[in-house]
Amino acid sequence: MSNFICMTCGTQYAESQQPPAICEICEEERQYVKATGQQWTTHERLRLTNRNSIRFEEPGLISIGVEPQFGIGQRALFV
Numbered sequence: 125m126s127n128f129i130c131m132t133c134g135t136q137y138a139e140s141q142q143p144p145a146i147c148e149i150c151e152e153e154r155q156y157v158k159a160t161g162q163q164w165t166t167h168e169r170l171r172l173t174n175r176n177s178i179r180f181e182e183p184g185l186i187s188i189g190v191e192p193q194f195g196i197g198q199r200a201l202f203v
């Protein structure tokens with residue numbers, strides 16, 4: 125069982141044997157599904173090509189993200 129992650133938006137879904145049929149976020153009319161179709165990954169596969177990034181942006185501001193950028197480039201800012 126894996127927690128599948130949408131390659132386009134980065135949303136992670138509940139643990140399952142098979143990837144979800146659709147990404148509910150990307151199927152919403154304000155988002156999109158790539159012309160190549162819905163694609164999924166897992167933490168295990170993502171770990172082979174990407175890594176977590178913790179940066180001290182300036183005094184009192186730390187960013188936490190993923191490199192190279194994944195999904196829509198989400199990151200957290202810790203103030």
Ligand SMILES: [Zn+2]
Binds near residue numbers: 148
């Ligand atoms: Zn998605």
